[in-house]
Amino acid sequence: MSRRIQWAGAHLAASLLITSMVAALVFLVWFPHPFRELAGGVKLFLIIVTVDVILGPAATLIVANPKKSLKELRLDVAFISLLQIAALAYGLWTMVQARPVYMAFEVSRFRVIHAVDVDPQLLAQAPAEWRHLPMGRPQLVAVRPFRSAQEQSDAMFAELGGLTLGARPDFWMPYADAVSAVKAEAKPLAELLQRKPEARAAAEAMARDLGRPLDGLLYLPVAGRNLFWTALIDAASGMPLDYLPVDPY
Known part of the structure; x- marks a missing residue:
């Protein structure tokens, strides 16, 4: 033995x-x-x-x-x-x-984009800087506005078939160009805590770690793989700072 x-x-x-x-x-x-x-x-x-x-x-x-x-x-x-x-x-x-390759801002929320979600044919049509998926840490990206009603209709039908906007390289644009839209869509974190009081302790601890007051934070939903979390967003810069394991819906 x-x-x-x-x-x-x-x-x-x-x-x-x-x-x-x-x-x-x-x-x-x-x-x-x-x-x-x-x-x-x-x-x-x-x-x-x-x-x-x-x-x-x-x-x-x-x-x-x-x-x-x-x-x-x-x-x-x-x-x-x-x-x-x-x-x-x-x-x-x-x-x-x-592996996750991007955290994409989609109109009113963030979505985690995995390598397998991205159509290689659409990737080849993307701007040069996005034709190769990152092998390192996931990066921030945003979905650009629709250019026509027909494009919006086609995208909605494609999404019903499983192709989400955030996974379409032909719709990607730099996150910095979407900051104003992010801040417009995001809501005060206090509003979430009124609806989800059980999340207050975790949110306050996270705010302390970030060195931010609660009233300086906004939030948006984050769609992951079969679950939703909450992105805490800096009210001044529009950048996501951390992620709270709370379903905001």
């Missing part, structure tokens, strides 16, 4: 080391706060951890039979490790496709 534990323990230590490096990449680069929750990064990462940290060492514990020769054992562990690496590579590829 000691041989099984020794080999499984070594496998577990290696798996934990690799997983810690993957966690740094995932949560510091691809899914930083608040995207680990808004974009489902935690759930995807847990799948990787299950395969890499649990199944691999568990399989080694099973195959590390003391009756096997060292050569046989090494071959078994090598095969398990190859399967584990393949599963990890597929998991990372899935996370690359699911």
Whole structure:
């Protein structure tokens, strides 16, 4: 039994080391706060951890039979490790496709845009600076105003089919150009806290951390993957400062 534990323990230590490096990449680069929750990064990462940290060492514990020769054992562990690496590579590829690339201001709210949401054909038609999706932290972008009633009608029908405005590169414009629209659509945070008094403690703590008074903050909804949060916006600059895990609707 000691041989099984020794080999499984070594496998577990290696798996934990690799997983810690993957966690740094995932949560510091691809899914930083608040995207680990808004974009489902935690759930995807847990799948990787299950395969890499649990199944691999568990399989080694099973195959590390003391009756096997060292050569046989090494071959078994090598095969398990190859399967584990393949599963990890597929998991990372899935996370690359699911990673958030933009926080888009859509008319009256923000929306998290994932790489998989963006049509490559539309991406090729976008301005040069947006033809390649960012591989680092998600960036701010805004949806431009409609240029005609026909364009608005076509966009609405496309959205009914699942193509949201924020995921359309042909509608993107710099966030700085939309600041006045953001401030016009945003509402005082105090209004939200009147409707959601249970959120006051968290909002006050966040305001203290930001060094802002509550009356200096506005809010807008944020549409994530199957959930809504609240963006806290600086009333002066129109920039989102942090995100409150409260559904504002």
